[in-house]
Amino acid sequence: MQIEAHLEKFERFEACRRQFDAVEDFELWYWSLLSAGTALINGALHAHGITRAEDAFATQVPDVYAVPDATGWHHEIRFLNDLIHVGLPALEVELPPALRTAFHEMEIIERYRDPWVRGDQPITAEVVTTVASAFDRCMAATRQALSEAGVAP
Amino acid sequence: MTPEQHQRKAERIERSLAKCSVDQPEIVIEGVMLAGTHWFNIALHRMGFSSPEKDVMHAQYLPGNERLKLSLLQPALLQALDEVESFRPAYVRGNLPGARRAATRSLELLNVIKAAARRL
Numbered sequence: 001m002q003i004e005a006h007l008e009k010f011e012r013f014e015a016c017r018r019q020f021d022a023v024e025d026f027e028l029w030y031w032s033l034l035s036a037g038t039a040l041i042n043g044a045l046h047a048h049g050i051t052r053a054e055d056a057f058a059t060q061v062p063d064v065y066a067v068p069d070a071t072g073w074h075h076e077i078r079f080l081n082d083l084i085h086v087g088l089p090a091l092e093v094e095l096p097p098a099l100r101t102a103f104h105e106m107e108i109i110e111r112y113r114d115p116w117v118r119g120d121q122p123i124t125a126e127v128v129t130t131v132a133s134a135f136d137r138c139m140a141a142t143r144q145a146l147s148e149a150g151v152a153p
Numbered sequence: 154m155t156p157e158q159h160q161r162k163a164e165r166i167e168r169s170l171a172k173c174s175v176d177q178p179e180i181v182i183e184g185v186m187l188a189g190t191h192w193f194n195i196a197l198h199r200m201g202f203s204s205p206e207k208d209v210m211h212a213q214y215l216p217g218n219e220r221l222k223l224s225l226l227q228p229a230l231l232q233a234l235d236e237v238e239s240f241r242p243a244y245v246r247g248n249l250p251g252a253r254r255a256a257t258r259s260l261e262l263l264n265v266i267k268a269a270a271r272r273l
Contacts, residue, residue, distance in 0.1 A: 005248050009179070016173070016180040025169035027162070028184050035179065035245070057247030060211055066242035073243055082246065117187065118210060120158045 001082060002053045003151060006043035010036045022132070026123040030116065033135050034085075034109060040142045040153070041102055042082045047149035050093055051080045058082040062089040085110060098145035105138035155205045156195040163191035167263075178256035179245045185259040186237050192263075192270040193234050196227060199273040213238060230269035233262040 001009070013036035020029040046053035056065035056078050065081055066073040083089065086106040095103060112131055115121040143153040154162070166188040173181050193212060197203045202219065209215060212234045215223065223231050237259050244252035 001247060009248070012177070012179060016177050019172055020169060025165075025172070027166045027187060028169040028173075028180060031183050031187065032180055035183065057242040057249075059242045059246075060213060060238065066247060068243075068247075068249060073247075073249065084246075114210070118190070118208065120154050120162060 001042070001057060002055070003043045003046050006039045006046070006082075007151075007153065009039035010043070013039065022128040023123055023125065026128065027117045029128075030112065030131060033131065034113065037106055037109065037135060037138055037142070038083065038085060040139060040146075041086060041099070041106065043151070043153075044099060044102070044142050044145040044149065045083070045091075047146055047151045048096060048099065050091065050095070050099075051082065054078070054081055056081050058084045060084065096145060096148065098141045098148060101141035102138050102145060105134045105141065108134040109138065154194070154208060156198050158205075159191040159195045159198075159208075163188045163195075163267075166191070170260075175253050175256040175260070178252035181256035182237065182240050182245050182252075182259045185263045186234075186241065189234055189237055189263050189266045192266045193230065196230055196266075196270040196273050197223075199270070200226065211238065227269055229265055233265040233269070237262050 013032045017029055017032035017036065020032065022029045042051070045051040056067045056076065058081065059066055059075065062084060063077055063079055065076055065078045067076045086103050109131055112127065116123060116127065146153040166184055170181065170184040170188065173184065175181055190210065194208045197209060198205055202223065203209060212231060240255040240259060243249040244255045
């Protein structure tokens with residue numbers, strides 16, 4: 001997607017997250033946070049020219065994108081477009097320091113995805129604090145990366 | 154996870170979904186995908202397709218032979234989850250017009266998936 005569209009997605013997912021109780025609604029609270037963070041990171045990667053801002057949307061299969069056309073959309077193989085998750089697909093490039101930090105923090109967040117959302121690990125205040133703290137650090141680093149690339153987050 | 158664990162998880166997500174509106178299509182579609190996948194796993198476990206030790210995260214990741222068999226045994230179940238998944242690139246990770254309609258449809262599809270799982 002284009003950078004502005006990623007920033008808009010970030011805001012939309014954050015608005016969703018605010019309506020959830022972090023423990024009672026952990027699954028969708030977490031999913032909103034994960035999606036918001038991934039959107040902002042995609043925007044920052046585009047802003048740095050590491051990945052391409054195009055009208056192509058990530059599918060569940062790495063390197064397969066949904067590309068709009070006159071009748072809706074079709075699949076295409078593309079490379080270095082939006083990430084589905086941090087590390088998916090993997091980027092074989094050196095990241096700027098701020099984005100390295102953002103990726104590191106997002107990797108902490110991602111550890112909670114399958115065991116706590118798709119699985120049945122106990123949802124505790126400690127889990128919420130760990131995820132929320134990593135998200136705050138991740139977003140601070142991503143905003144810094146956007147600023148360094150001349151994009152106002 | 155066992156079918157009982159999946160059901161508890163699906164119902165938690167559905168309670169959270171009830172706080173959302175189709176004007177928030179991204180999280181509605183994602184919530185339906187998450188809850189629907191728990192119901193999908195209930196169906197797979199009850200049908201003996203997979204054991205509680207082996208959950209499926211996405212229907213499209215099923216091997217071709219299992220997808221074919223499931224499409225013949227439970228066509229509505231598989232088609233419904235596939236349709237929800239088909240909305241994600243365009244409306245969750247993308248910004249094509251029609252997201253609100255897709256969110257409304259996703260909620261209908263969740264009922265189809267649940268009904269199929271409950272019949273087993």
